[in-house]
Amino acid sequence: MSSLTDAPGRDERVVCVLRAIDEGQRAATIAAWAGALADGLGVPLDLVGVAEALAPVGITPVPGVPLASVPEVAALQEPPVDLTAVAERAGVRPASRRELPGPVAGVLEELAAEPLTALIVVGDDGDGALWSAISGAPIRRALRELPAPLVLVPHGVRRPQATRWRVAAGIMNPEQCRPVLSIASALAQRLDGELILLADGASQATATEQASDLLPSDARPRTELLPEDPAAVLGDVLAHGDADLLVLAPPERGLLASAILGSVFHAVAAGGHGPIVVAPGAAPPS
Known part of the structure; x- marks a missing residue:
């Protein structure tokens, strides 16, 4: 991560992470916050879309049908985030757009470790601690481990x-x-x-x-x-x-x-x- 306490570095940037569950106005709001912070800090904005693997579909064996003849089901991914549409709706001009495979916690760790990352902006996926524990809330689970400041937009x-x-x-x-x-x-x-x-x-x-x-x-x-x-x-x-x-x-x-x-x-x-x-x-x- 870069140091916010220094003057803006030439390649320092704010990174906005969007998931498939961040749809429509919610995604635009997250990106708008990231864009406003990037403008205020005087650094470029990166938009990153994360597509996570969906839970595998179980196949129940059919009596009399050998398992070898059952076609394999390819791993399913969430639909990609339309970063261009999000940027237009949010009114931001990102310096770059990229798609990264999930899980989102791993993506956050990877981005936080990049030396040019000043801030990571992401939608909050939790609620209270109990519901966050029940629902999984991977972003909330990653909070204690990240080496870069993380902005949670509720x-x-x-x-x-x-x-x-x-x-x-x-x-x-x-x-x-x-x-x-x-x-x-x-x-x-x-x-x-x-x-x-x-x-x-x-x-x-x-x-x-x-x-x-x-x-x-x-x-x-x-x-x-x-x-x-x-x-x-x-x-x-x-x-x-x-x-x-x-x-x-x-x-x-x-x-x-x-x-x-x-x-x-x-x-x-x-x-x-x-x-x-x-x-x-x-x-x-x-």
Whole structure:
């Protein structure tokens, strides 16, 4: 991955990943967010379509018919994403379009490891932790492993409206300060926007100190103290339009453990109020 904290590299880019399930307006909205971020960062946009293999069709043996005579069923793939149509509907001009075979988690890992990737923008495939665990939600499962920032665009979110970007950093653990603030402050600066610092009592002093190290000396980020149960406040920041992007650490636990023990990340994401930027390097070891 490239470093958002540096000036835009010549070949640095925002990558928008679209799946066959991202149809019509949803795909256009995801691409519109990716295009707006690419324009704001001053880098090209890549559109990537992912076609995943469909579950194999089982063939029940027929009495008296040798299995050798049953024709093999070729592996089935999802239909390819019409990237040209998506770009036109979203009003974006990608520098490149490409199709990659799934699974999507493997594609995300591959793209995140590419040295020119600044951000990956993708539609969120989960809901709360429990439903995400039941449904599989491969993108949610990959959050803790990716080395590049991932922007999750939820279902039903409106297209970007920002004239001046507002980037909120949600911090609930002092150990999250550096990785979350590194991404949030870099986005705020490179998008020529505003940083909003949302930290709990245990993290606020560290977050304020590190923000002053990462931001220009004349920057004055807005700071708010998070309550003991921060999920509602973090969701409201997006729901009420106080921030365009919310930067969070990945979930501390896997999906099943999050469903049992609770997860601020999944609770905020389930609200679907706006894009969440997942900061790499902020998840504790499994």
